[in-house]
Amino acid sequence: MQVVKRLLVKGLTMLAVLLIVQFLVVITLGATGYSDRMLEAVISEELRAIRPSLAETIRDPERLEEALTARRDELVALYGLDRAWHTRLPGMVFRVFTLDLGEAHTLRSSSGSNRVADIVGERIPKSMLLLTTSMIVTAAIGLAIGARLSSRAGTVLDRVVSSFSAVSYALPTWWVGILLILFFSFRLGILPSGGMYSAPPPDGSFLRFLDLLYHALLPVFTLVLAGIGPYIYVVRTISVNIAQADHVTVARAKGLSDSLVSRRHILRVAAPPIVTGLVMGFAGTLGGSILVETVFNWQGMGRLYYEAIAGTPDEMVIVALTFVYTLIYVVARMILEVLYVLLDPRVRYG
């Protein structure tokens, strides 16, 4: 029962996180006047687009201006620009929650749809491919190296890897990406500098998949390089600490083999904080992936974020993307909570 209650409380907390993030986005967009300027730009653009067709039916310049002003007022009312941002934007937040994502002002999906749900939806799997692949690679390498280092704490190898961890932690992901492009694409010419498929893409779904993997190599490598250092260090340090615990001495004294001791009495005990480190690292990678996708021209949500902010501004898409990113984070956190309860019997109480 306590488990259910605990998870319920966590779930509600996560829901609150989702709400708060949405409100912060709204305040950022509204209070800075960014939303107003974006809508102004959209309206001017639309008016410029309909002026020629209106001019054909309305010859009188004065009446034309009148018609345009009327159209303008219509659009202003439609987009809610006549209201203050704090009355206009919150409604948008709640519409996002019901997945009624509305229509984008300028951006279109690859099939030409202007529904935000379509635009964002087609990008989600592309981003998840990068994120999950890099997380799995990071977890596998980090666990293997970290666990091995923990039994060699204090050696030269340990110090070298620990220094690398500090460097890796400090590296800006996008900068690593640019360096890797410079080296592997321009100097060596063995890996593509960006994009998801070759032009033209190869025939056959299997070959297309291989082509996708080939293009994913550098961005995944970038994300792994930036995330692996801190993760190795987390695994190493936690394992070193647990290896000094009394119960490990007892396990050795009982006559268990070294590998059994390290698996059952060190790594298993270290699992909860190690999993936490992984999920938190994943949350950190979410931010990094936005820039990495931009650098590598990977057509995922991160690239879309960049386009919706810096390219052709589109606040609906920004709000929707923030929602999806936060949702991914929240889901990851909830998975962590459930895993934690499964891994550590001590948290099942209180």
Place this chain on the structure above:
Amino acid sequence: MAFLEVRELTLDYSTPRGPLRAVDSVSFSMEKSGTGLGLIGETGSGKSSLVMALARILSRNVSRYSGEVFLDGKEIMGLSNDAYRRSVRWKQISVVFQGSMNGFNPVMKIGKQLTERMLLEPGADRNGASEKVLGLLKDVGLSPEVFDRYPHELSGGMKQRVAIAMALCLDPRLMILDEPTSALDVSVQAQIMNLLKKLKWELGISMIFVTHDIALASEISDDLGVMYAGQLREFGSAEDVMLRSADPYTRDLLASIPRLHGGVGPKFVSGMAPDPIDRPAGCRFRERCSLAFERCVEDPPLRPVGGGAVGGAPAGSSHVARCWLVGAGSAS
């Protein structure tokens, strides 16, 4: 043939200031199995290091580990780590540690922690192991429910009982108890001591009991050894050591126990034990001893009390002490 014979057991730790000799060629024996040996001494005297060396539980910074240990006439120090693990650990020598509070894997059920070693034995099956563990839990006075509990659900006293049950699961010949009650309150301490006495009596298990509580040691010990600065100071039957102690250090130690009756207050042993990295030559208790005289600058060997033989006689059940006054007849 003695049940356990230890010859010149020596253990050094490497420290930034140089090697630290925690156990300095200690020799003693337990003649019969099923008896109890108490090791007493102040903090840092090497009593824990001695028993950990016996059980080959060595920390990383051990720089020297030498000597001979015969268990039932079979030398076990020369065994490779792997052979020692397979044939001696827990099967012959088991250990109940000082901090059993933290001696359990926090994410594993008690039952699994008690059976896991048994299941490594050839021909072991889960049901048999579980049954045996349930019996052991009953022996140490715990309900069978404990089997399915996690360590954090048990009290300190319960965990200590589980630790004792765990040490019994492969029917070892020798059980080493390193201050098994020092973390417990007095009433639980008494319960554990009664349990240990019962086990010693009923199962005929030999015990080495390490403590700095002399009264506690005397309860369960047939023989007593007094450690000081890495050396054995005095060794003999509990009666001899307690009532007819020959070594000035042992006597000072006994005088430091507060007594309820008699009107004599406790006396403290003044001063500190010598720096273990830079010990002075000669008798190591010299500087704190009220009876020190010229000869104490020479190293005293362990000598039989009451006998005249001079030389490093290994401590058996006969009474030996490390003082120049022993045997001289003027040690009063």
